[in-house]
Amino acid sequence: MTVQDTAKVTPDPGRDVLEQLMSPPADLDPYPVYAWLRENAPVYASKYGASLISRYADVQYVLKHPEVFPGACEEAMAQMFPQAAGHEAYQVLVTSLVGSNPPKHTRLRGLIGKEFTSRRVGGLRAAVESLADRLVDDAAERLRAGETVDLHTAVSLPTPLHVISDLLGIPSADRSRLAVLVPAMMNVVDPAASPAAVNAADAAFHELGDYLGALIAERRRTPRDDLISALVLVHDDDNHRLSDGELRTLLFTLWSAGFETTATGIDNALLVLIERPETRKWLLGDEPSATAFVEETLRHDPSVQVAPGIRFAATDTALSGVTIPQGTQVRLMLGAASRDPAAYPQPDDFMPGRGGATPLSFGAGIHYCLGAGLSRLEMTVLLPRLQRKLPALALDGPPGRRRSIPLRDFTSLKVRLAE
Template identity: 35%
Template sequence: MAPFDPGDPDFLADPYPAFAALRAQAPVHEHPLLGIPVAVSHAACSEVLRGRDLGRIWVDAEPAADFPAFNLLHRNSLLEREGQPHDRLRRLVAGAFNRGHTARLEPRVRALADRLVGELVERVRADGSADLMAGVAAVLPVEVIADLLDVPEPERSALRGWSNTIVTMYEPDPGRVRRAEAERAAAEFVEALRGLAAHRRRHPGDDLITDLLDADLDADELVGTAALLLMAGHEATVNVIGNGVLALLRHPEQWRRLVADPGLDATAVEELIRYDPPLQLFERTAVVDTAVAGHSVPAGTKIAALLGAAARDPAVFARPDELDVGRRPNPHLGFGAGVHYCLGAPLARVEVAATLDALRRRLPAVQLGAEPPRRPDFVMRGLRELRLA
């Protein structure tokens, strides 16, 4: 019998008791439904993320002829590379990404969050409640990424749909229809980015695409990098905002604490990422015969870190099932660890903090307007809707 069913609605509603039960038994478990072992303790997950004997080894979605665009995006992503190819691409991308883009965008992020939350508050006053996910969480990160890449319309409006559709392929069993939809979205994204890159070669600008072209990425690497920024940056921020604000509404004393003390914003962001992580599972593959927490992982086989399980490990976090917006220290693994630590983490932190600040100022007495429905996904954990009143 599997330790948990990743498609079970009750498990998806609250996976943390199941994770706690697994941690109490052993740090690593075989999972027949996922087909790979899963690490559930913080120490074991850290081993998975940092271990030099484990890597990200991309294997094309099959049949490969049916997924040329999806496979191209991932084959050329720095997240799916190891060793010298990874180091080279990460160095080039980090150099471009760190060229002042987060600092340049922060005023725009804060102004956009303030406007979106202001519009949300107007809908709350007019209708009694409004959806944070549709009005703020899903809009803000896409607009920021579009600004970062300087994506024009109509491609700008399509970014969110492309991201939502492509990431369904990361679920354990997306099904034939969702797989086909993901390939179509990937193909549209590739076409749009190739056109944008060609335009930037002729007309350079103050944007990340121009910087990536200057960094000498080839055409496929540039498209793969842009896709990674879109999917990781969009999905993570959307779900941190949704999961995090819901956690604050379920713990109103913590929301009141945050309203009273804006100085807690930085620690609150980290705690929201820890408490209910937007990415629950991250896979790596053994490049040689190795072991994680004493569990054998033969060369060529995969093992997953369950980041949500690591986030509630009492060996690392005092009172792990409690939300504490002032928690220090907070060594969560929500942005990964080791060589694949998220390059966009600083920008994601700015986006979440800007949203919390706008909500605190414009809707300090916020309440839950209705019980929120969850997305039926395990790997990318998030809400379909979060109505605020």
């Protein structure tokens, strides 16, 4: 769809925008709807109880001003979302790092931030390179033998899955089983999540919670050099710094956010390489060139389309000339902000090295994603290797996508060698 076509899209006035984003054709291409929102309803009052914010400047303002748009305290969330009392998935969302406010947020982020320093992430490079070489070589061997290969399951997902698992200390034998729980858990951040989706998220949280509880107990008996052991030690030394509930919620958050979004970013990059072969040159140069390609991938089609944190207006506040009443829930449409022409000239074009506004793919301000550096490292290491070993790929059927508003993730990305 061209930019001109995008500008002509008008959502059905009889249906909520969130419902349309879950239906064809917007479930596969939401950007025309986002363009309509930015132009016609930059603060859109959804019937699901949230105002959807779509312009770059407004999204950035909310992210950088948590005193104006804080996360909800547990008491407020219980009042505004009574269903939360019966659903652990909601409770974890509210009490997680991304949904908390200072000083709690400052304390929790300080406890784990040292594990995601530039030096620590840089120290993982050799392991990431070794893993990427192995996965790419295996996929290349199969493709050259004439097979069709699902790069999502063969490369994109295993790369960040094994990296975050090694960092946390999740045993190899359990990783694939636990990974399938994440999409169900992520559904709870959907502003239009159905009761069935919330129940499925609860079931996934309970299964993962039982597993993590057993792993915490095992690490308490036999500590190792991993993040779970480090957090258990902090809790046991002083549970005023990290309570039982906070320990469990931190591990939920780190595991659920640690690989699915990066896998989606890798898949999106692979689609660009297949559909826009002129961009391949960016992965054949030096590291800054590859970094520019990765940054544009993250901007052009961000993995997380709706920021996971639920925020509320602390007072009557105007965005884009629209007053948001005190107490109104706001949801940040990162996918819409990433294509805002006020921030990016020719926003629908894929242009590495374009400069300009800082992408909001990993958030901003105090809630900027802790794992952003790790995700960038994984993509910057993996993608040039894929391009060198597999320079000419073709899709073998359309990519498989999940029907989810917050995360445009994949179920499959099947390819073959181009003729």
